[in-house]
Amino acid sequence: MDEYKIKRIEEGLTKIEFPEFEKVSSEAPVFYNPHMELNRDLSILAIQVFQKEEDREINICDLFGGSGIRGIRYKNEISGVDNVAINDISELANEYEKHNIELNDLENIEVYQHDASMFLRMKRGEFDVIDIDPFGTPSPFLDSAGYCARRNSLLCVTATDTSALCGTYKEPCIRKYNAKPYKSEYCHENGIRILAGFVALTLAKYSKCIDIKMSHSTEHYMRLYIKIEKGSKKSDESLKNMGYISHCSNCLHRQTSYGLASAIEETCPVCGEKLIHAGPLWLGNIQNREFIQKMIDETEHKKINTEKEALKLLNSCLNEATAPATFFDVHSICKSLKISAPKLDLIFEEIQNNGFIAIKTHYNPLGIKTDANIEEIKRILIQLSKE
Numbered sequence: 216m217d218e219y220k221i222k223r224i225e226e227g228l229t230k231i232e233f234p235e236f237e238k239v240s241s242e243a244p245v246f247y248n249p250h251m252e253l254n255r256d257l258s259i260l261a262i263q264v265f266q267k268e269e270d271r272e273i274n275i276c277d278l279f280g281g282s283g284i285r286g287i288r289y290k291n292e293i294s295g296v297d298n299v300a301i302n303d304i305s306e307l308a309n310e311y312e313k314h315n316i317e318l319n320d321l322e323n324i325e326v327y328q329h330d331a332s333m334f335l336r337m338k339r340g341e342f343d344v345i346d347i348d349p350f351g352t353p354s355p356f357l358d359s360a361g362y363c364a365r366r367n368s369l370l371c372v373t374a375t376d377t378s379a380l381c382g383t384y385k386e387p388c389i390r391k392y393n394a395k396p397y398k399s400e401y402c403h404e405n406g407i408r409i410l411a412g413f414v415a416l417t418l419a420k421y422s423k424c425i426d427i428k429m430s431h432s433t434e435h436y437m438r439l440y441i442k443i444e445k446g447s448k449k450s451d452e453s454l455k456n457m458g459y460i461s462h463c464s465n466c467l468h469r470q471t472s473y474g475l476a477s478a479i480e481e482t483c484p485v486c487g488e489k490l491i492h493a494g495p496l497w498l499g500n501i502q503n504r505e506f507i508q509k510m511i512d513e514t515e516h517k518k519i520n521t522e523k524e525a526l527k528l529l530n531s532c533l534n535e536a537t538a539p540a541t542f543f544d545v546h547s548i549c550k551s552l553k554i555s556a557p558k559l560d561l562i563f564e565e566i567q568n569n570g571f572i573a574i575k576t577h578y579n580p581l582g583i584k585t586d587a588n589i590e591e592i593k594r595i596l597i598q599l600s601k602e
Contacts (some may be wrong), residue, residue: 378405456499
């Protein structure tokens with residue numbers, strides 16, 4: 216440890232030290248990403264809500280420890296936590312994790328040096344919370360997470376390979392998530408749904424099913440908070456939420472088709488052009504109003520440095536909970552119509568005046584989640600552009 220220049224930071228109630236590095240990358244001596252502070256803050260809120268709902272002491276696994284910031288904050292800042300296991304295959308990371316545990320004067324935190332998947336398989340059924348926050352895709356570790364996860368546990372999953380999930384690189388998405396992506400205006404939501412669908416299918420092998428409590432796409436990553444339940448009948452029922460989203464690049468119509476092997480329309484019912492399909496992916500709920508509201512309430516009891524940003528995101532996700540899948544980008548539609556975009560507030564108001572829901576989305580500041588179809592939206596936009 217003496218060979219490095221040491222940097223100290225504070226997040227919430229926790230302080231840690233780690234070797235300074237020029238840029239955030241897997242090449243850093245010990246991994247710490249300052250841009251993921253919001254991720255860690257939201258995780259503390261979500262795990263605290265989960266702990267209170269379960270009303271028992273919980274054991275947590277931080278699968279990719281790095282500097283130890285995540286696991287140490289969980290022990291230091293969440294009430295009702297019994298034991299925390301921090302794992303990292305790097306011996307140097309283990310040294311800093313142990314150093315930072317002592318720095319915060321904490322007990323009941325164990326440090327391990329194992330391959331991530333092997334560690335989960337060694338610890339089957341021991342954790343109430345498994346946090347998978349790798350540098351890149353979580354895909355290789357989800358099978359072991361499915362094997363390890365106990366009934367009524369919480370699985371927290373981060374994916375930073377958004378270029379694959381969003382469809383910029385199609386083949387890696389097919390290879391890692393067994394799903395075909397599509398790079399549309401709502402590709403980040405598609406990415407969340409592909410990731411959720413992959414988790415659902417992976418856990419179903421172990422007769423376990425998912426209940427998504429919250430999800431979000433922020434900057435360079437996607438994040439899911441998933442309650443795990445057990446039972447073959449529940450798992451079979453859960454998989455009915457799997458399906459496909461079909462998109463028309465000509466008129467911007469989109470539609471959903473439930474079922475892994477059900478018939479999918481090949482032509483757009485609006486303009487007759489060929490539809491492009493994304494999936495299989497999760498078509499069920501990806502936000503839970505009650506859980507997210509509890510997370511919002513929990514901010515009053517936690518020291519959250521990113522509180523303003525966290526509350527903005529949480530309130531947006533709360534509003535999206537009742538909205539249908541996908542959203543419309545106003546500028547994309549206006550461009551196809553060759554008209555100037557009306558003011559966003561006027562568009563929302565007019566859609567609602569026509570009897571439809573209209574909800575803003577955290578995925579895109581110009582996005583509208585609505586049950587109105589593309590023809591109705593175009594009619595409203597043309598009408599507003601003439602006024």
